[in-house]
Structure formats: C-alpha cells, structure tokens
Amino acid sequence: MANFDLNDDSLVVIVGSGAGGGTLGNELAQKGIKVVILEAGDRNEIQDFVNDEWESFAQLAWKDMRTTSGDWRVAHDFPNLPAWIVKSVGGTTTHWAGASLRFHEHEFKTRSVYGNIQGASLLDWPLTLADMEPWYDRAEKKMGVTGTNGIPRLPGNNNFRVMQAGAQKLGYKEVHTGNMAINSQPRDGRGSCQQIGFCFQGCKSGAKWSTLYTEIPKGEDTGNLEVRPNAMVVKIEHDASGKVTGVLYMDEKGATQRQKARVVAVAGNSLESPRLLLNSASSKFPDGLANSSGQVGRNYMRHTTASVYAVFEKPVHMYRGTTMAGIIRDESRNDPKRGFVGGYEMETISLGIPFLAAFLDPGAWGRSFTSALDDYSNMAGMWIIGEDMPQPGNRVTLDKTVKDKFGLPVASVHFDDHPNDVAMRQHGFQQGAAVYDAVGATRTIQTTPYPSTHNLGTNRMSEKPADGVVNRWGQTHDIRNLFVSDGSQFTTGAGCNPTLTIVALAIRQADYIAGQMGQKAI
Secondary structure (H helix, E strand, C coil), rough: CCCCCCCCCCEEECCCCHHHHHHHHHHHHHHHCCCCEEEEEEECCCCHCCCCHHHHHHEEEEECEEEEEEEHHHHHHCCCCCCCCCCCEEEHHHCCCCCCCCCHHHHHHHHHCCCCCCCCCCCCCCCCCCCCCCCHHHHHHHHCCCCCCCCCCCCHHHHHHHHHHHHHHHCCCCCCCCCEEEECCCCHHHHHHHHCCHHHHHHCCCCCCCCCCHHHHHHCCCCCHHHHHHEEEEEEEEEECCCEEEEEEECCCCEEEEEEECCCEEEEEEHHHHHHHCCCCCCCCCCCCCCCCCCCCCCCCEEEEEEEEEECCCCCCCCCCCCCCCCHHHHCCHHHHCCCCCCCEEECCCCCHHHHHHCCCCCCCCCCHHHHHCCHEEEEEEEEECCCCCCCCCCEEEEEECCCCCCCCCEEEEECCHHHHHHHHHHHHHHHHHHHHCCCCCEEEECCCCHHHHHHHCCCCCCCCHHHCCCCCCCEEECCCEEEEEHHHHCCCCCCCHHHHHHHHHHHHHHHHHHHHHCCCC
C-alpha cells in the first residue's frame, strides 16, 4: 500500500472516506493521481461488524459532542445527537440502507418551479437532470443498483408485502422493492444479499455497496491511494495568496501532523465539513475558509422525516430481510394541491427492539408505549422521506463554549421546521396510516423524526458566488484548489435518498479535478 510523505505537496488530500470522499479518492487514484484520505475514525472491516444495535452504534457512530437548538423535536429528544452518522472508514456508507434514487427534473430547479416560498432560501442548482444523467449512469453501474442496467430487484419481505398490498388498495402505481445498491446476485467480487436484516450495522456479507470494501481497496490497489484512519483534521492551511497548502490533523496518538497538499477536498458530512471550514478561519479569511458569501453552514437540510408503524392481528416480522425493503414513489411528485410543494417517498423501515424502544416515542412510558413493544412481531413500519425547505437560519455554527477533546469549538446545529415541512409530514402521516388501514391494521403509530442520517446543504452549490459556497463542480468560489465533495454541496435536498447523487457528483468532480490538474489550473 502507498505511504506518502507528509511533505509531499503534489497530493490530493480528502477529508472523509464515505460516499463522496471514498469515491473521489478511488476515481482520482485510477487516473494516476496520488491521494491521501484522512478519516477521523477506525478502520472496521466486514469481519468486525456486529449484528447488535447498541454494540454496533458504539463501534461506528460519530458520538462526539454537538449542541442543538430550534423547534425540531430532535433538539428535545437527542440534544447532543442531531445526526446519526458514522466515524469509521467508509463513513455512512457502512450504515446506510442502500436506497439509490435519482432526483426528478424539477428537484434541480426548485426556485423556478416552486416560486418564492416565504421563509425559504430556494435556489436552482447550477446543474440539470440532463447534466447529471451520464454521471447517474456511471454511479448506478459502479454501485450495482437494482432495477438499473438489467440488474434484478431484490425480493420483497413481509414488511414490503404489507405495504405493497395497502398501496395497491389506495391506487398507488409506483410500488416496488426499490433501486438498491445491494447485490441481488453475485457481482463485483461480492455475493448476493443474505437478507440478514442488519443493514444499519454494517453489512456482514458485503452485498451492500460501501466505499470501505469497494472503492477504497480498488484505489489502494493502484498504489496511488493511502487511507489514514484515526486522523482527525482540525484545520486547513493556506499561503499568503489564499491558496490551500495542506491540513493539520491529530493522529491516533494525539500528536499534531501537517500533511501538505496540492488540492484539498472536504467530505466530512454536512455538519463536520462546515465546522472544519469555520474552524480554519485566519486573518485572511476571518469568517472561515470559502465563506466570503457568509453561506458556510447555512441552509442545513435533513429531509422531512417521520415514521408510521402499524400493528396487525398476525405476525409480520418486519425485521427479517433488508431494512429498506420497498418503496412507494407516487407522492414524490410536485403537486401544490396537496398543500405543500415538493414531494416525499414512503420506504419500509424496521428497527430492532433496542432502537424501536429508543425512537418510537422518546421518553415515553406506560401502557400505550409498552403495548406497542409487546406487539413488535406483529408490526410493520415505513419511513417518510421528503424535501425540506432550505432556510438561511437553519445552520451549523461553532458553539461559543463547548469544545471537543482537541480544544476546538464543536458544531452547533439549529433547525426550525418550515410550514411546508410540517404540511408534508402531516400528509405523509395521513397516507402512511391509510396504507396500513387499507389492509386491516388494528393500530397505527406516528413517530417523530429520529436523529438525521440525510444531512444536506451548509456548503451549497450556486451559480453566483454570493449565493453559495461552491460552483457546479464542487469547487469553492473563493479558493480554486479547495473542494467540497459530500452532501453539504446540495443546493436543495429533493424528496429522495441522497447517496446516489453524492456518488455521481464525486465521479464527475474527479474528472474535473484531474483535468484542472493536467492543465495546471490548480
């Protein structure tokens, strides 16, 4: 494996190893470009994963202190866990369920389509669906997405069959087992899904796509990629002209290291990426790197989410099979007649008893709560994922008093629901319950949002530098050799799972970076 020198200033340094960072690293390595990926967490391989919710959470989750504010329920229930992301090589691709969906055309131009929504900071992407289609094609082939390229879809488990039956009774048409980056047949040196049911805990069979055992090993095999685990980047450095020159990071022994770089790409998720840019403030950039617009940290989105669980007279065993075992897409259209703009998906969800007890109704007790847990075997569940409105006040800032173990301000996350978000969630509750009532549910249970796994915005893409942080290539408007390579570059969130778009953007960005380096433009 490669082992690059700390003083090698020809490198591309990537902060984070998930869907964006891990993919970008491999794509660049395949082009002969030398890359170092710095990952804040351990390197846990497939054999290290555990099929136990709490033990796995302790192994993989980013548990570092954060603070929260705003009217969202998460600030009340999980004040120091606003986001459920991963601190481990592979990032949140070890934890995700595998849903891989393309944006609809209108979701790239929400300002033009939705109009001026009061309180929202809507902005059209500097990209269109037509621009992205070839990159979506490449991402789907890379990830082995079911339902594309002749790859058969996964079989439906009981949780899906219940949802499908109810959906059909309501007249929904686009109902299937999803476009999933989980092998439905052996592919790419990995076997097919064994339906173990612990998708959030790391895939023990390796059937689910993760940069941990797909992109990163392929990049390492070229000799052009080095991954350094337990390397927490604390600052991005620059020279007198403002050009980025490298990063400071804390190694596993707590020692400060300086890695020089020709290019730096930040891919630490929508909380840690803006935090790093803000913590990299200097006399030249007093408000943080790439923040001349004041947009770093703003427009945080987490998707409008909620869950509906239903109890039936007979067993369902929703926990058997893939976690996200099927989807209803009919509500993902934009139809303001429903009382909101944008749309949402209904996707099956299943939580083990420990997580269900924690998330069903946090802090609850008594007969209503315990009887729901008693009915666990007879329960079906779905997750509602919708497009939330970007708002300038929904943002990640640096906490004024709370510091991490390195003495740096932690991320403080403020989020208020927009009225459009609330209306969408209520519609989702209504339709989700109707799906289950149509097939004889004896009880439906509506749950509030969990800690976010879809963290978006905060370094958004924009045509004009004043409106955002990065351009259409994820290149910061202010600094040519500084890039953002994760979901924080999303201009708007769309009503679908974001990983496919993150991967497609990373593949596209790699071509751009390689071209710019070849032209000596960066």
